[in-house]
Amino acid sequence: MPSENVRISGHIIDSLILPKILDEVMDLDGTFEILSLAIGKRKTDPSTARLTVSARSQHALQMILRRLARLGATPESVQDAQLVRARKDGVFPASFYSTTNLPTFVRYHDRWIPVRSIEMDCGIVVNAEGPKAICIPMARVKRGDLLVCGSTGIKVAPLERSRHREVFQFMHSAVSPEKPKAQLIAGLAREMRVIKRAKRKILVVAGPALIHTGGGPYLERLITAGWADVLFAGNGLATHDIESALFGTALGVDLKRGTPTRDGHDHHMRAINTIRDCGGIRQAVRRRLLTKGVMHACVTHRVPFVLAGSIRDDGPLPDVITDVLVAQDVMRQHLLGVGMALMISSTLHAIATGNLLPATVKVVCVDINPAVVTKLSDRGTFQGIGIVSDAASFLRELCSALKLR
Amino acid sequence: MCRPTHYTIAYEINPWMRLTRQTAHDAARRQWQQLYRLLTHRLRARVRLIRPVRGLPDLVFTANAGLVADGVLIRSNFRFPERQGEEAVVEGYFQRHGYQIVRLPRRVNFEGEGDAVWIGSTLLLGFRFRSDATVHERLGRLLRCEVLPVELRDQRFYHLDTCFCPLGPTSAVWYPRAFDRYGCRVIASRVPDTIAVSEADALRFCCNSLVIGRDVVMPAGVSNSLTRRLGRRGWVVHEVELSEFLKAGGAAKCLVLRLT
Numbered sequence: 197m198p199s200e201n202v203r204i205s206g207h208i209i210d211s212l213i214l215p216k217i218l219d220e221v222m223d224l225d226g227t228f229e230i231l232s233l234a235i236g237k238r239k240t241d242p243s244t245a246r247l248t249v250s251a252r253s254q255h256a257l258q259m260i261l262r263r264l265a266r267l268g269a270t271p272e273s274v275q276d277a278q279l280v281r282a283r284k285d286g287v288f289p290a291s292f293y294s295t296t297n298l299p300t301f302v303r304y305h306d307r308w309i310p311v312r313s314i315e316m317d318c319g320i321v322v323n324a325e326g327p328k329a330i331c332i333p334m335a336r337v338k339r340g341d342l343l344v345c346g347s348t349g350i351k352v353a354p355l356e357r358s359r360h361r362e363v364f365q366f367m368h369s370a371v372s373p374e375k376p377k378a379q380l381i382a383g384l385a386r387e388m389r390v391i392k393r394a395k396r397k398i399l400v401v402a403g404p405a406l407i408h409t410g411g412g413p414y415l416e417r418l419i420t421a422g423w424a425d426v427l428f429a430g431n432g433l434a435t436h437d438i439e440s441a442l443f444g445t446a447l448g449v450d451l452k453r454g455t456p457t458r459d460g461h462d463h464h465m466r467a468i469n470t471i472r473d474c475g476g477i478r479q480a481v482r483r484r485l486l487t488k489g490v491m492h493a494c495v496t497h498r499v500p501f502v503l504a505g506s507i508r509d510d511g512p513l514p515d516v517i518t519d520v521l522v523a524q525d526v527m528r529q530h531l532l533g534v535g536m537a538l539m540i541s542s543t544l545h546a547i548a549t550g551n552l553l554p555a556t557v558k559v560v561c562v563d564i565n566p567a568v569v570t571k572l573s574d575r576g577t578f579q580g581i582g583i584v585s586d587a588a589s590f591l592r593e594l595c596s597a598l599k600l601r
Numbered sequence: 602m603c604r605p606t607h608y609t610i611a612y613e614i615n616p617w618m619r620l621t622r623q624t625a626h627d628a629a630r631r632q633w634q635q636l637y638r639l640l641t642h643r644l645r646a647r648v649r650l651i652r653p654v655r656g657l658p659d660l661v662f663t664a665n666a667g668l669v670a671d672g673v674l675i676r677s678n679f680r681f682p683e684r685q686g687e688e689a690v691v692e693g694y695f696q697r698h699g700y701q702i703v704r705l706p707r708r709v710n711f712e713g714e715g716d717a718v719w720i721g722s723t724l725l726l727g728f729r730f731r732s733d734a735t736v737h738e739r740l741g742r743l744l745r746c747e748v749l750p751v752e753l754r755d756q757r758f759y760h761l762d763t764c765f766c767p768l769g770p771t772s773a774v775w776y777p778r779a780f781d782r783y784g785c786r787v788i789a790s791r792v793p794d795t796i797a798v799s800e801a802d803a804l805r806f807c808c809n810s811l812v813i814g815r816d817v818v819m820p821a822g823v824s825n826s827l828t829r830r831l832g833r834r835g836w837v838v839h840e841v842e843l844s845e846f847l848k849a850g851g852a853a854k855c856l857v858l859r860l861t
Contacts (some may be wrong), residue, residue, distance in 0.1 A: 206738030210790075211749040212783040213734070239747045240740055268734030268750065 199250035203267040272497040277349030279342045291345040297555040302329040302528045303349030319343040385597035396535030397425035402541030404432035406587040413590035427501040431509040439467040441489035468511035489596040541587040606653040617850030629845035664714040666691040669846040677713040715760035721770035727761025748750040751784035776803035809852035820852040
């Protein structure tokens with residue numbers, strides 16, 4: 197909720213200016229909190245009040261502040277944020293402000309300007325044109341950029357706790373396998389419908405265990421039905437998905453019978469080799485070599501995917517972005533408009549994505565290991581639910597809650 | 602006071618002023634002269650005159666020039682650029698006559714006696730259309746007195762002295778509908794004996810009256826009932842025709858700045 201501290205002083209009690217200010221704030225649908233009130237001892241002594249005024253939106257707050265200014269209440273003098281130029285490419289000034297993933301505002305020329313694309317552990321660069329404040333990762337800063345430094349003139353808005361109980365409570369309770377999952381998943385399906393109605397995107401971040409446990413066909417169903425708008429994964433998920441499409445196995449294990457196949461250990465390498473030979477996943481789909489699976493569904497349903505590489509990758513597939521900084525940037529581009537992130541049986545990519553997400557995005561973390569779910573919530577994911585479950589079982593339940601056959 | 606030598610309607614900065622409804626110069630001079638003679642001859646007031654300046658038609662409304670207290674002039678900061686030229690003229694005059702000048706910060710608007718009216722030892726400050734509420738704290742500090750800001754809500758009564766006229770420390774003539782409920786409560790709590798006037802009388806600027814002793818100099822045309830009510834309380838009403846000045850939104854009180 198946007199808010200501003202205001203100060204009013206003078207003969208504000210007997211002139212009824214203070215009660216009038218409080219009434220006006222409420223008449224304009226705002227709320228106030230009196231921070232301090234010092235009343236003059238004699239009739240001629242001035243009294244001083246400081247209050248925090250909050251409103252539903254920035255626009256509503258400005259309306260209230262304009263009205264209060266006419267009554268003599270002025271925003272407390274807040275200094276502009278301190279700006280220092282970066283001396284080198286990729287290096288912040290020493291006293292740079294390190295961001296959180298909460299909505300943040302920077303004071304510039306006596307106005308609060310919102311920081312765009314906020315994510316945690318970055319800096320804030322201020323562009324005088326506009327003026328604009330943009331969150332920037334350390335590696336992307338250019339020499340001469342104006343960086344916000346110190347702590348004055350910076351306001352971080354806490355996320356509001358919802359008044360009614362909802363699925364996305366703040367992750368304050370311990371993650372535990374002993375929780376009723378059916379209700380959680382039904383609530384999640386409802387929330388997904390809300391997100392889609394609001395024309396926001398649903399992001400799926402998935403690890404290879406999703407394929408190993410047989411969850412591939414369910415994710416494919418979510419994609420073809422339009423419930424997934426972006427997919428973030430690594431070389432593993434794509435490789436095993438393609439392996440299962442080409443050979444019916446994941447890491448050599450037959451997905452139908454659940455038993456290892458003969459010479460199956462090299463199936464994933466043959467899958468990678470086939471795709472490398474084609475030049476990429478899209479080309480393999482076009483040449484009808486790849487005819488099913490999650491990656492096939494992404495290509496045929498125009499769902500963008502980002503495959504980010506890691507040091508232990510086999511191959512990798514030609515679609516994998518091996519420069520992690522480039523991968524981060526591509527992921528950032530796809531995060532615009534995302535309202536919910538489903539992170540399923542992935543530690544590396546889930547945490548990487550969690551770091552890039554603003555706190556306003558709702559996060560669902562599903563893993564068989566409670567430690568992963570806890571770890572993500574500990575890293576500052578505010579609005580989320582943690583579900584300790586096997587990926588395939590979760591996706592099967594979710595598909596049925598979304599009424600997908 | 603200031604002779605209406607250059608008085609005319611040169612711009613529109615309040616709902617009364619209309620460029621199409623010009624003043625009759627001779628009539629204005631006659632009316633002003635009548636007021637001057639009433640003050641100096643009949644009421645034996647000592648009046649000093651400031652020299653009129655071409656291009657500053659509203660200099661004639663000297664009450665808006667500032668607020669005088671104990672040899673100090675708190676100079677006005679006019680809201681409209683059209684009148685800001687008067688500031689230097691007024692300041693020069695008071696400096697020459699040995700007054701100490703207090704200038705307010707440029708960003709706060711204050712239009713002198715137009716918006717600052719004494720009731721006993723308390724100063725009432727009208728704000729919104731011309732003066733800013735924030736100025737009240739500074740006035741309180743400068744004058745070491747209680748200053749109560751009240752908000753005006755009717756554009757036609759853009760200065761406090763157009764809708765509120767104290768007759769002494771405990772009674773006043775006022776037009777309550779020019780104030781909001783907070784202002785009404787503040788005035789009611791400070792002035793035990795208030796005489797509320799009708800809209801017709803308020804529009805004749807009966808609240809823009811000069812009070813000297815028990816004499817009240819009022820613009821002509823107010824209702825008999827009001828003069829009777831004042832008469833019953835022992836006030837002697839003198840009516841002066843000031844219709845030419847009403848065209849610019851001013852009357853008896855606006856034409857005079859109190860020096861003592």
